[in-house]
Amino acid sequence: MGYFNYHTHTTYCDGKNTPEEIVLEAIRLGLDTIGFSGHSPAGGCGHYALKDVDAYYDCVSRLKDKYSDKIKILLGIERDIYAYDDNHDYDFVIGAFHNLLIDGKFFHTDRSPEVLKEGIDELCGGDGEAFAIRYYDFVKDVARITGCDIVAHIDLVTKFNGDFENKFFDVHSEAYLAAAREAIEENMKYCNLFEINSGAISRGWRKTPYPDSAILDIIHVAGGKVTFGADSHAKETLLLGFDQAEELAKKHGFGSLTRLKI
Numbered sequence: 522m523g524y525f526n527y528h529t530h531t532t533y534c535d536g537k538n539t540p541e542e543i544v545l546e547a548i549r550l551g552l553d554t555i556g557f558s559g560h561s562p563a564g565g566c567g568h569y570a571l572k573d574v575d576a577y578y579d580c581v582s583r584l585k586d587k588y589s590d591k592i593k594i595l596l597g598i599e600r601d602i603y604a605y606d607d608n609h610d611y612d613f614v615i616g617a618f619h620n621l622l623i624d625g626k627f628f629h630t631d632r633s634p635e636v637l638k639e640g641i642d643e644l645c646g647g648d649g650e651a652f653a654i655r656y657y658d659f660v661k662d663v664a665r666i667t668g669c670d671i672v673a674h675i676d677l678v679t680k681f682n683g684d685f686e687n688k689f690f691d692v693h694s695e696a697y698l699a700a701a702r703e704a705i706e707e708n709m710k711y712c713n714l715f716e717i718n719s720g721a722i723s724r725g726w727r728k729t730p731y732p733d734s735a736i737l738d739i740i741h742v743a744g745g746k747v748t749f750g751a752d753s754h755a756k757e758t759l760l761l762g763f764d765q766a767e768e769l770a771k772k773h774g775f776g777s778l779t780r781l782k783i
């Protein structure tokens with residue numbers, strides 16, 4: 522199978538490279554498809570959302586034409602459940618959830634271990650598992666609210682949990698997996714494609730992509746499919762974890778990584 526990546530951020534949101542720099546690197550690496558997925562402007566995501574959605578849209582649209590004979594470019598968005606409507610038609614939507622909004626306050630899952638710990642302490646009296654269960658209570662609505670083609674990083678709450686260390690909660694506990702299963706089954710009513718996401722590897726927080734093995738098994742049993750998203754914020758990480766993702770897909774019975782039919 523050729524290389525592809527549907528999850529890429531640029532200077533239009535919180536990435537380090539321009540879309541054109543990304544395209545040139547993708548061509549150099551031999552990708553046949555590169556998908557852009559700028560962060561939608563959304564509540565709680567202000568610090569990393571697209572600053573000018575129109576400019577992002579125009580830029581990637583131009584690149585699609587310019588490089589059409591060299592690579593397939595897909596113009597997408599990573600739409601958070603709190604996203605504002607931006608009135609654009611995208612080739613694809615990655616549906617995502619990042620921050621719990623409770624009583625008017627955002628509790629972030631992916632900023633830093635310290636911020637996660639503060640949220641766990643304040644919201645759940647230090648009980649990490651209870652926090653993760655509340656996280657999945659939001660995640661279950663991702664596909665319904667965002668109308669996505671791919672559900673992003675479904676167990677993002679594990680970003681700072683370590684690969685196998687269970688720093689904040691046990692990813693194999695019955696209660697944790699029951700909450701994850703319910704969220705996966707709810708999403709499956711609207712979207713059956715889940716992302717194997719290597720974003721936490723590039724930032725040094727994990728050595729393996731999300732989701733954890735037990736979550737991949739749940740997706741498989743539920744009849745879902747998996748695809749690849751590097752969640753890349755720099756051209757150096759466009760394919761980081763692709764081979765691991767492919768291996769995981771095979772190991773958990775998916776056969777291969779699924780591609781979008783666009």
Ligand SMILES: [Zn+2]
Pocket residue numbers: 599617619673674
């Ligand atoms: Zn995300």
Ligand SMILES: [Zn+2]
Pocket residue numbers: 528530599752
């Ligand atoms: Zn992302």
